[in-house]
Amino acid sequence: xxxxxSCHTTGAPEITAEGSPFLNGLWKQNPVFVMVLGMCPxxxxxxxxxxxxxxxLATTFVMVVSYGLISMIRKLIPKQVRIATYIAILxxxxxxxxxxxxxxxxxxxxxxxxxxPLIVSNCLTLERxxxxxxKQPVVKSMxxxxxxxxxxxxxxxMLGAVREVLGAGTFLGVHVFSKNFEPWxxxxxxxxxxxxxxxxxxxxxxxxxxxxxxxTERVEAQTGMAGAVEARA
Amino acid sequence: xxxxxxxPAAPQPPGWRMVRLLGTVSLICGxxxxxxxxxxxxxxxxxxxxxxxxxxxxxLPGIQKQIIYGVxxxxxxxxxxxxxxxxxxxxxxxxxxxxxxxxxxxxxxxGYADLISAMYSYSPEKQAITGFKVVDMRETPGLxxxxxxxxxxxxxxxxxxxxxxxxKPVNPVKVVKHGSKKNVWEIDxxxxxxxxxxxxxxxxxTSVQDxxxxxxxxxxxxxxxx
Numbered sequence: 001x002x003x004x005x006s007c008h009t010t011g012a013p014e015i016t017a018e019g020s021p022f023l024n025g026l027w028k029q030n031p032v033f034v035m036v037l038g039m040c041p042x043x044x045x046x047x048x049x050x051x052x053x054x055x056x057l058a059t060t061f062v063m064v065v066s067y068g069l070i071s072m073i074r075k076l077i078p079k080q081v082r083i084a085t086y087i088a089i090l091x092x093x094x095x096x097x098x099x100x101x102x103x104x105x106x107x108x109x110x111x112x113x114x115x116x117p118l119i120v121s122n123c124l125t126l127e128r129x130x131x132x133x134x135k136q137p138v139v140k141s142m143x144x145x146x147x148x149x150x151x152x153x154x155x156x157x158m159l160g161a162v163r164e165v166l167g168a169g170t171f172l173g174v175h176v177f178s179k180n181f182e183p184w185x186x187x188x189x190x191x192x193x194x195x196x197x198x199x200x201x202x203x204x205x206x207x208x209x210x211x212x213x214x215x216t217e218r219v220e221a222q223t224g225m226a227g228a229v230e231a232r233a
Numbered sequence: 234x235x236x237x238x239x240x241p242a243a244p245q246p247p248g249w250r251m252v253r254l255l256g257t258v259s260l261i262c263g264x265x266x267x268x269x270x271x272x273x274x275x276x277x278x279x280x281x282x283x284x285x286x287x288x289x290x291x292x293l294p295g296i297q298k299q300i301i302y303g304v305x306x307x308x309x310x311x312x313x314x315x316x317x318x319x320x321x322x323x324x325x326x327x328x329x330x331x332x333x334x335x336x337x338x339x340x341x342x343x344g345y346a347d348l349i350s351a352m353y354s355y356s357p358e359k360q361a362i363t364g365f366k367v368v369d370m371r372e373t374p375g376l377x378x379x380x381x382x383x384x385x386x387x388x389x390x391x392x393x394x395x396x397x398x399x400x401k402p403v404n405p406v407k408v409v410k411h412g413s414k415k416n417v418w419e420i421d422x423x424x425x426x427x428x429x430x431x432x433x434x435x436x437x438x439t440s441v442q443d444x445x446x447x448x449x450x451x452x453x454x455x456x457x458x459x
Contacts, residue, residue, distance in 0.1 A: 084255060088258050088262050092265055099269045103277050173382075
């Protein structure tokens with residue numbers, strides 16, 4: 001743990017460089033539901049689907065750009081000053097995104113402006129720089145950033161959907177219930193973030209347990225069959 | 234007997250190397266940040282002007298010509314040549330025949346997170362506010378930021394009574410609890426976003442008190458477009 005930068009000790013399985021770095025982040029090591037990282041934006045801004053998608057995509061962009069840069073200079077960075085270097089690069093990428101979004105479209109900036117600075121303090125971005133981009137080649141690191149970013153966006157959108165539908169009775173601003181539906185405002189407030197996150201984590205824990213059980217059963221069935229064959233022989 | 238052998242430590246890089254790397258990274262990041270800022274600032278300014286122009290056009294449908302006035306400390310108006318920064322600005326909108334349609338007034342107030350900057354249109358004929366638009370804010374997404382988009386909340390400003398008599402508003406603008414609006418000078422708050430709703434009330438209330446008397450005093454001049 002001494003070399004790891006992590007603000008949560010989740011007991012999540014160790015992240016390896018095996019498999020496709022893109023798919024890894026998207027689902028198997030989903031930053032929110034599996035690694036439980038980046039909780040500040042996850043809880044703070046997921047009270048509507050639009051916000052969740054926007055924040056996810058802005059984070060993805062920052063991660064892809066900064067991981068490319070970090071990976072490019074990874075062999076030059078002495079271990080002792082790596083965190084300061086990563087932070088400087090991430091902060092630069094976030095500031096540049098802030099200016100670019102403002103220059104491209106003010107309406108998008110109005111929707112996103114409050115969250116862009118939050119990206120630099122998102123512990124997911126630093127964790128992946130430390131665990132992956134600081135050790136892996138450029139393309140793989142950028143793919144990891146893309147996968148983790150999309151995984152983050154997906155998770156935020158799933159949370160946002162639950163909170164927006166229950167808390168405001170809308171999905172992407174469109175009413176989904178009849179006029180008699182009284183919105184459950186609690187879901188738009190911070191406690192609603194915790195409750196919906198808990199529901200999703202419960203779902204994923206049950207799903208993981210079930211697939212692990214099935215895998216064990218399969219192995220047992222195979223060894224059982226092998227044993228029977230041996231006995232017959 | 235075995236002795237514990239410590240794992241070989243990574244060689245300690247010389248101090249100057251670490252300082253050099255950090256310095257170089259900071260320098261490059263600094264250049265990139267300042268470079269992007271310089272490269273985008275003209276574009277950002279241009280975008281803000283477009284937003285301002287579009288907001289005025291949206292608040293005053295049918296506008297053909299506009300004159301921007303600056304309110305001076307003496308309480309007089311001065312025609313501004315362009316969208317100059319700073320000071321209280323009024324955007325007077327005229328139709329094709331040069332008749333005054335309405336006046337868009339800028340105002341801001343502290344919201345839950347940060348300043349809320351907005352514009353509202355005032356109809357001198359009706360002595361009422363006829364529209365409201367948030368230009369910039371940092372309110373809580375999903376809650377406070379509904380002051381910009383919630384159609385029920387924005388309906389408050391379709392015809393908000395702000396009559397001025399003897400340089401004072403007859404009925405000060407008041408924010409009331411969601412669902413309890415009874416009078417045309419009251420603003421129905423958004424449930425769950427009371428602080429932001431009240432901030433909008435304050436934004437309009439103070440502006441009505443400070444700016445509208447100036448507008449009434451100079452109305453004939455504005456109507457003539459001088």
